[in-house]
Amino acid sequence: MEPGFVSLTGVSHRYGGIQAGPEGVLAVQDLTININRGEFAAVVGPSGCGKSTLMKLATGLQFPFAGSVRVGGEEVTKPLKIAGMAFQAPTLLPWRSTLDNLLLPLEIVQPHRSELRRKKAQYVERAEKLLASVGLGGFGSKFPWQLSGGMQQRTSLCRALIHEPQLLMLDEPFGALDAFTREELWCVIRDLHAARGITVILVTHDLREAVFLADRIFVMSQRPGRILVERKVELPRPRDLEVTYTKDFADIVHELRGHIVQARQ
Amino acid sequence: MNRSKAFIRLVPWLFTIALFVFWEIICRAFKIPEFFLPPPTAVFKATYDYWPAILRNSWITLESTMLGFLLAVGFGLLLGLVIGWSRTIYAGIYPLMIGFNAIPKVAVVPILVLWFGIGFIPAVLTAFLISFFPIVVNVATGLATIEPELEDVLKALGASKLDIMRKVGIPRSLPYFFGSLKVAITLAFVGTVVSESVASNNGIGNLMLQAQAQFNVPLIFAGLLALAVLGIVMYWLMALLELRMTGWAQRSGFAQN
Numbered sequence: 102m103e104p105g106f107v108s109l110t111g112v113s114h115r116y117g118g119i120q121a122g123p124e125g126v127l128a129v130q131d132l133t134i135n136i137n138r139g140e141f142a143a144v145v146g147p148s149g150c151g152k153s154t155l156m157k158l159a160t161g162l163q164f165p166f167a168g169s170v171r172v173g174g175e176e177v178t179k180p181l182k183i184a185g186m187a188f189q190a191p192t193l194l195p196w197r198s199t200l201d202n203l204l205l206p207l208e209i210v211q212p213h214r215s216e217l218r219r220k221k222a223q224y225v226e227r228a229e230k231l232l233a234s235v236g237l238g239g240f241g242s243k244f245p246w247q248l249s250g251g252m253q254q255r256t257s258l259c260r261a262l263i264h265e266p267q268l269l270m271l272d273e274p275f276g277a278l279d280a281f282t283r284e285e286l287w288c289v290i291r292d293l294h295a296a297r298g299i300t301v302i303l304v305t306h307d308l309r310e311a312v313f314l315a316d317r318i319f320v321m322s323q324r325p326g327r328i329l330v331e332r333k334v335e336l337p338r339p340r341d342l343e344v345t346y347t348k349d350f351a352d353i354v355h356e357l358r359g360h361i362v363q364a365r366q
Numbered sequence: 367m368n369r370s371k372a373f374i375r376l377v378p379w380l381f382t383i384a385l386f387v388f389w390e391i392i393c394r395a396f397k398i399p400e401f402f403l404p405p406p407t408a409v410f411k412a413t414y415d416y417w418p419a420i421l422r423n424s425w426i427t428l429e430s431t432m433l434g435f436l437l438a439v440g441f442g443l444l445l446g447l448v449i450g451w452s453r454t455i456y457a458g459i460y461p462l463m464i465g466f467n468a469i470p471k472v473a474v475v476p477i478l479v480l481w482f483g484i485g486f487i488p489a490v491l492t493a494f495l496i497s498f499f500p501i502v503v504n505v506a507t508g509l510a511t512i513e514p515e516l517e518d519v520l521k522a523l524g525a526s527k528l529d530i531m532r533k534v535g536i537p538r539s540l541p542y543f544f545g546s547l548k549v550a551i552t553l554a555f556v557g558t559v560v561s562e563s564v565a566s567n568n569g570i571g572n573l574m575l576q577a578q579a580q581f582n583v584p585l586i587f588a589g590l591l592a593l594a595v596l597g598i599v600m601y602w603l604m605a606l607l608e609l610r611m612t613g614w615a616q617r618s619g620f621a622q623n
Binding site for chain 1 (some may be wrong): 513515516518519520521522523524525529533534537538540612614615
């Protein structure tokens with residue numbers, strides 16, 4: 102099989118990293134997954150199956166003790182700067198305004214870091230555009246604690262995208278939100294993916310979320326995690342929220358649920 | 367709403383006055399002799415009578431305290447950052463610091479006198495020694511409680527440890543730092559006075575010791591009152607500083623009504 106943009110081959114990893122030694126609990130074992138450039142991939146599985154480990158491996162925050170992790174055709178040996186990340190908690194800095202929170206990655210990642218002073222106005226404009234694109238236009242001067250949970254999560258998404266990464270990693274980004282806000286943000290992500298053509302890996306518990314957003318869904322097994330099932334979602338794009346009430350949609354969710362139930366046993 | 371706010375501003379004064387009135391009544395009702403527990407009126411009279419001495423010694427005490435406190439701030443901040451930076455340093459230094467903090471500082475004063483003679487320097491150093499611990503602990507705590515997810519976000523961008531420290535660690539530990547100043551400043555007064563009453567010819571501590579030798583009990587209490595006023599003023603200044611520097615961290619309405 103052709104290696105994808107993100108490609109993990111025969112990867113095994115323990116909790117606590119390589120330092121944990123042979124006593125460490127295996128988080129993933131012999132995991133192989135290939136994700137194409139521009140694809141929207143979702144990873145679902147029972148809790149504690151090593152989904153978050155998968156994310157850390159793919160972004161170079163941790164390195165596997167067996168197998169290989171390649172992104173963009175290159176072996177991952179250090180943290181991946183072409184990736185943006187967002188988590189369940191928005192982790193915004195309360196002492197910075199929303200706009201300054203967005204600019205944080207540009208203060209760190211090269212080449213923006215050295216150009217920040219010179220191109221400040223340009224970067225601020227970029228941040229404001231990004232905020233407007235997720236419906237937060239004009240909120241840049243507000244502090245994170247003045248925003249609702251959904252707005253904070255949008256800001257967190259923007260922060261993950263500000264340095265124009267090629268890969269977006271989302272670790273249950275909507276887990277803490279209410280159902281309506283969650284569906285709203287599904288559409289935000291859907292539009293961002295469509296507009297930018299970036300590769301997205303979404304780790305989630307929510308099967309409906311996975312089916313609505315993803316091109317392909319990977320079902321992981323109980324710990325130590327590996328890929329049990331790979332399911333293509335052929336629902337036509339652009340997808341409207343209405344699609345979640347169709348029979349085709351329900352069938353896929355139902356099928357995935359069956360896999361998860363099996364994986365839990 | 368406005369009236370209740372004004373009332374809350376008055377409350378500390380009302381409570382203070384009530385305490386003094388209560389104290390006066392107890393002294394009179396039970397006919398407590400002045401050399402045992404002087405009533406507030408006697409304490410105020412002593413304050414008035416000895417005002418020049420109290421003022422001069424208060425300045426000296428304040429000077430020693432502030433210098434010791436500033437040393438503690440500088441050293442405490444630095445040590446807190448170092449301890450928060452590295453697990454190894456933390457593991458190595460922390461037990462030592464706890465042990466050191468457990469030593470009564472009054473026991474250290476004779477050693478300081480042996481090294482530096484009596485007076486100003488032991489007072490400053492005692493104030494410093496007693497007040498740096500809460501600063502170190504608080505700064506280190508601020509650094510140790512950075513959210514791991516946030517660390518991941520930054521690390522994935524290629525942030526160095528220094529970057530994470532500058533962008534997240536230090537701003538994040540500032541509320542802890544400024545909070546600890548309030549504790550440290552009051553402790554610093556304790557240190558100065560302990561040292562002054564053991565080994566000095568100046569300061570409120572020494573003034574109280576002399577008053578005790580002369581059985582001038584109202585003057586002892588006048589000294590205590592002066593210390594209390596100094597402590598309250600400095601605490602209030604630190605609280606103000608905290609509010610100005612880290613107002614973003616104090617938005618809970620929990621204790622505000």
